[in-house]
Amino acid sequence: MKEYDAVVIGGGLLGCFAARGLAGYRLKTALLERREDLCTGISRANTAIVYSGYDTKPGTLKTELCVRAARGFALFCEELGVRYNMCGSLMVCFGERGDAVIRDKIRQGSENGVEGLSYLSREDVLALEPNIAPGVFSGLYSRDSGTVLPWELCLAAAGNAADNGVDIFRRAEVTNISREGEGFRIQAGSDEYYARGIINCGGLSADKIHSMVIKSPIGISPDAGDYIVLDTKAAGHISHIIFHEPEHKGKGLTLVPTVGGNILIGPTERPYEQDAGGARAAAGSKAKPGDDMFAGTSLDGLEALRAQILQVMPSLPVEHAIRTFDATRPNPEDKASQASINDFCIVEENDSALISLIGVKTPGLTCANELGVHVSGKLASRLGAAANPGFRPRRDPPARVRDLPFEQREQLIRDNPDYGKIICRCGGITLGEVLDSIRRAPGAVTLDGIKRRAGTGLGRCQGGFCSQSIIETLAGELCCAPEDITKDGEGSYLFSKMATP
């Protein structure tokens, strides 16, 4: 049995930042993630926006954390070596109803203490974003808003936690928790762990994990959304995050100019449906559809997005689409009343040190660090732990060869020729960067893991060109056969190991 003071369950944004928060105390800490890699859940597929905090109700924990987080986001990203595109956001509307919403948001924003908000006339909107449909009515500009790559943020937090002594275990699915003395005995994967305290960040399963100890008062009722990603060829078409406030009720369109130079379009809002076709076909196979959180994009959803684009920005070059993806929202719901809950839910057990974050949705990415600090502080005080004076909050960013000035790049390649060999043509990413992503803890073990760390395969060929050499590099580093490498964990093998029928 492995013994720890604190165990964090779940390696998404919340779990990784909770672990980083705990590293700030004198606690022996472990993080347990069920999948092969971190950041494969909700944290991988979302809108990636840092919200400034005008959108949420005054007086909520959400608002308090969000406003604080957004204000310090650039500094905090600098500390973790994470790229932040602080592009500001623009909420736009096309009529009286939307205009009323915008005026309301400005009032709410100033009540929340958000700075840098301004009301924009039609002309102001068009001056900032000339490609918006000319029928635009008015807008709301927010300065303290921007976008990050969620996996870059999540893995930087995990890396910083690991640098500060947190043990990270992957393929460690928590299947049972029992009380033992003051603490807990945890069954995860093939190992047992003892922990004095637990922070449960199990994402869509957080309610079930809580219920392993004591019945969770809060349940999760998921819904889903679809996104389209445009190639960097479309970059420059927008320069701010754009929120469309529709005239009729329902979800408007969101457009995000990502850190990678793509444009993200979405999400829709629709019921979460398990994949019937897949389930039927996979009945005999090992893969368990529906067990996985991503049920797939829906054609209706993708069409709805295209229809909205025609209304908001008909000139958007959707022919440059390179990818679509879906996301699952973990809507928290009070189990007794079945009412949905509109704030972050932090459920604390009275008799023991179990703290669960259940159903944290937007702006969970924005607030990940604040939440991590918040819950790790709570647990530390319950466990009576002192601050860790040796904690180092900084993390050097990985080498990003393409961004270096010529002379520096030349020197780097002279020192290590692997930084000269380009592997991913779309992203200009080198062998050296791929190797770094495998070797630096928590290292990549899957094809998508390298994508999340080094940025390979995100471009317009979507890995068509580089996958094979990356698989071979990964197999070489992990001392296994290319056939053992998966795209993104269990069941997603790339080359056939099955006997030919």
Next chain:
Amino acid sequence: MAAALCAARGSGAHAASVAIVERAPALGGILNQCTHKGFGLTYFGEELTGIDYARRFARLVDTADIDVFTDTSAIDIGGDRTVAVSGATAGLLRLQAKAVILATGCRERPIGALPVAGTRPSGVFTAGSAQKMMNIGGYDIGNRFVILGSGDVGMIVARHLAQSGKEVIAVLEISQDCGGLPSNRINCLERYNIPLLTRTTVSKVHGAGRVCGVTVADLAQGGSRFIECDTLITSVGLVPERDLLDGLLSEGPLPDWLFLCGNACFVHDTADDTTFESERTGSLAADFALHGVRMPGANHGDRARSDSFSPAEALAHGGTAGLSESGEVVCCACPKSCRAVLTSGGWQGLCCGRDSPDIG
């Protein structure tokens, strides 16, 4: 790389000094993954495999006085006619040239470009990368295949799979007709009893880890059905690879010292087409480098993009970029890769509802 080899040869024949920069460890480009026969009938008068075809030109380059940088990528073309290159052995260098030929080939359109719903499992490959994984890597990429798109590469891959005893359930084509050459339809599909389903497409991909099947929509009759498979191969369009020009294009029209040939210029049907065109481009580029004059007829990447491009000019320039000998341009606005011709009445042949083509 067929293009680069020929262009280099064409230039070398004029006593210009030439360097080839190639990202891969060997010269030959896409030809190196073509283990099948059918290359060189027009040029050599005999049927070669792609590998042998490439080898013939590679040997000519070896014996000529041409500097070859393999394992080296071009990363930037500067307005001062320098080409920045990066490689493990070469390091980071700037090569100074008098003329630059872009022969970077093309790239395959990914499935994400299509309105296909569903999950994102493993086991979805583009035809070219599947070909590379099988023929160069020697990997076994699956057992039960559905092929989306009846482009030439997709059909050639279908044949290869059938020959290796794999199950190819069908080739699906969204439009009325086969997308590739009729000869390939006969040789690769009909001969192996692989059904070609036209007016049919994949509307949804299923599977949590690996692909476990696809929902196939019948566009003619309506309705859809589920087909079980473990691999989906897509052959839904090739796009000229011209990223290296982005910097130059942002500064205005492309300079006269820049030449394009091969699939970087427009997607050619056969290697022989590429060869003829590239040899000519090579000598024109050499002329330019040695004498500073640009002969009419040289390929030029920006012509089809610029507003001043007129049908008369198109005809005068014969092989203008994005244009084939007959004045066709391959549109990249949708996966259909329609061929369009600019006439006095505007662009003809576009089926995607645009009034001018997108040439990627």
